[in-house]
Amino acid sequence: MDFAGGSTKADHLCVLVHGLWGNPNHMNNIAKTLRAQHSPDDLYLLLAKRNSGSFTYDGIELGGERVCAEIIEEIKTIENNGGKIRKLSVVGYSLGGLVSRYAVGLLYAKGILDSVECVNFATFASPHLGVRTPLKGWHNHMWNVLGARTLSMSGSQLFTIDNFRDTGRPLLSVMADPQSIFMLGLQKFRRHTLYSNIVNDRSAVYYTTCIEKTDPYKEIDRIKVNFLKKDGEGVLLDAAHPFSPRPRVPAPITLSSVTEASVRWMRGIPFMITVSVLVPIGVVAYLINSVFQTIRSTKRIKLHEGGLAGINVAEYRVPILIKSLREEVEHVYEALNNSQNQEYLADEDEDEETGMNAEDRSTMARERRLSIPTQPTLALAPCQFEMIRSLNSLKWRKYPVWIQNDRHTHAAVIVRFEKKTFNEGWVILRHFAGEEFLI
Template sequence: MIESENSTSTHLVVCVHGLWGNPGHLQYLVDQLINKYGNSISILNAKCNLSTYTYDGIDICGDRLVEEIHEKIKSLEDDGIKITKFSIIGYSLGGLFSRYAIGILYKQGIFNEIQPWIFTTFATPHLGTISKISKAIPKIISWASPRILSKTGEQLSWIDKYDGDASLLSVMSDPNRIFFKALELFKYKRIYANTLNDRTVPFWTAAISEVDPFEESDKLILSKNKKYDVIIDSVLLKEDHCKNTIFNMAKYLLVAVAAPILAPLWISFVGAIYVQALCSQRRVQKIIENRVVNNVVDDKNNNDGKEKPRDFSKIASSVERENIEAVTNFISKKPKLTSASSSSSKSESESSTTESYNPELYSSSDFPLVPLIDIQRESCNNLNKISFQKYMVHIDGYNAHAEIVVRNKFFKFLAGKKLIQHFVEESFVL
C-alpha cells in the first residue's frame, strides 16, 4: 500500500484478488504500479475476502469490499488527502466482486465526488460458467461449481435467485440497474482475456464473447503486437489446416500416465473444498440472519453495503490447487498457433497500444458459437453495449490463469510480466 505524502490529492487504485485468493496474488502488479507512478497514486490491495471467504457469494464479498474501500477513503481523508479519481482492477472472480462493489458505491453517491477512472479485469468470468458443453474438463468445472463453491458457485452457474427469479449475474448486466450504470461511468474500461491454457476462465467468458475462436486453435494464424507479443492484435483462419495428431496422441498418453498420480490429489482437494463450502454455507446463513435482525437488506432494497469486515488471519494452502490447475491446463493444452507479423501499416509505437482489436471477432460466424443459455446470451449482448477495450492475451504456458497477473512469485512467468508491463505502460492512465 502506498499513499501520496507530498500532495493534497490522489488517485485511488483498488486491486481485488480472486477465488481462494489473497493480496499476494496481485502484489507483482501493485509493485509495478508503484515503481511507475509512485506518490501519484494510492493503492488498496484488498484483503477482506481471503481464501475460502470467497465462497460466500459475489454480493456478500462485494459488500465487504465496499466497506474496505470506505475505510481506505476515510484513512486518506483523515490524513488531509482528497481522492479525485477512482480505479479498480479485478483478477478472476475479483472482477465480479469489483462490478458489484462499484454498483453499491454508485448508489451511495461516491462517484458524485470522485471521478470513476479505470475499470480493468484480468481473466474474469463475466458470463459465469456453462453446463451445455461437451468437453470433459470444462464440463466437470461447470458441474462442480454450484456443488462445491457454495453461494458463489450457484451465482456463477446462474441458478441463484438474487431478485425474484433473476440471478445476480443477470441483474448485474441489466442496463437499468446500478451495476451497469456504474460501469458505464468509468472513463476507461479494459478487459484482458486469455486465449489459451486457461481452463479456469476460458476466453469466451473473460472476453464477454458469443464465440470462441480458440476452441479450434490449429486453424488460426495470429497477428501479434509488435512491442508486446503477448497481446494478439488480430486472428485469421488458415485456408488449409490439419490437426496435430502427434500432439494429441502425446496428450492422451500423458493423461493415462498422470491419472494414477493426480487421482489422490483430486480426491483430497475436492474433499477439502466440500468441507470449506459447508463452512461457507453456515457463514452465509448467519450473515443473512444478522441482516434480517439488523434490518440490513441487499441492493434491491436499498443496501448500503456496510457489513463489518472480519479479521481474517488464516490463508488456506494453495500448493495442491496450483499444481492441479497447472497440470489440468497442460493436459488440455492445444497445439501452438501459427503467428504472423502484423499487417498493420502503423509504426511499432502506434501498434503497441493495440487499439485496433477485432470487434467482429466476438460475433463472427467463422468461429464456433459458445452454447450459452438464453440469460447468458442476453447478458453478453447487454455488456457489449458498453465500450470495453478488449485485449486477447496469448500465454504459451501451462497455467495462463496464474501467469496473466504473475500470481506466484516463485515462477518466472515471463509472458505474464510482459503483459503487466503492457497494462502499466499502455492501459493505465493517471
C-alpha cells in the first residue's frame, strides 16, 4: 500500500528522507505509522526518491540539493492542484538526516521557510557528527583512511576529511556553524527529535547519532537503564534520565552463571565463523564495488555541477555562511565499522600520538574537564566537539533506544523491512507518530 501523498485539504507536508544505499521503500513504515495517526486530509507525505541507491554516494551537498528541489516541486504541484502547504516537517533516517539538514539550509536561504510554519525536524540513527572513529590507535586510523575513500564524496564528508568549498573546513563542521544557513534553518522548527540506538548499531554508533561526547552504554552491565514509563515494552529510554549508575558488586560465580556464559559464547560461534569466512570475501567485493561506484558517482557529480542532471545548480549554490550491490555492501561496511573500538581521551602527555597541535590538545583537555565525571570523554576531533556544542543548542528531544531482539538495530529502528525480530522498531515508530510528531 502506498502511504505517500494526501488530499488538497492537507496543509501540512512531511518529507521523509532515506539513508545510504537506501530507497523510498525504506521509509514506508514510518509513513504507515504517521498515516495511521493522521488522515490524508491532515497530512501530506512525500517520500524523497531522487537519491535512491548508489546516488547516495554523491555527497550530502548534492543529495541536499536534490531533496530541496523535490520539496519545492512538490509544493508547487500541490498548489497547482488546488492545495496550499502552510506547515512543513522533515524526517531523516541515517545519512538522510544529514541530507535533510542540508536541504533545510537551502530552503531557508531561498526564503521557503518564511512562507510555512516549520513544525517537526526528526532523525533516526543519523550520524550528525560523522562516522569517523575516535583518533587513538592504528586500527582506528586505518579504518578512517579506508572508509573515507570507499564511499565517494559521501565518504569524504562522513569521515570529515573534505574541504567544503575551499573553507578549509569539512562540510559537517560548516553545517553546524551557528551562523550557517543550515543552523538558522533548523532553528525555525518548533520541535527537534532524535532516536539513537545504544547498542549494536554497526553503521552509526551512539555518540554521533545522539550528539554526545560520551558513551555510557559501552559497558551496559555497569549501569541501570531507565525505560520510558509510557513505553511499557522496554525499548525507549527515559529521555530525562536514561540511566543511573549501578553499584559495582562482584557477582558470585555459580554453576548457573558459568552455564549462561558458556551458552552465550556458544551462540556466538556461528557469527564468528561467518565473519571469519565471509568478511574477507565481502571486503574484496566491497572494495571492487566501491571503486566502480566512486567512478560512476564522480561522473554524476560532474554532470550535476555542469547543470546537465536536471537541476540548475546556480539556484542552489547560495552563500552558506550568513556572515562570511546495496544490502551486501552495507553489511560489509557495517562489519568493518563495527570492528573499531571507541577510544577515550587520555592524559595530556599521551595526546601527542594523535598528531594534534597544542590548540587541539587544549580543546580536548577542556572537553575532559567538562565531561560527566563517571563517563570518560571520547577521543573525538576538535571539530566534532564544536559540532556537539552548536547542535545541542537546538535542545533536541533525545530518545536512546535499546533494541534487543535483532543485532541489525540500524535497520530495526525504523522497521526498514518486514521482519519479526524488527518488531521493537514499531514501538519507536508509534512513539514518534503518537507522542512526538506535532500536527
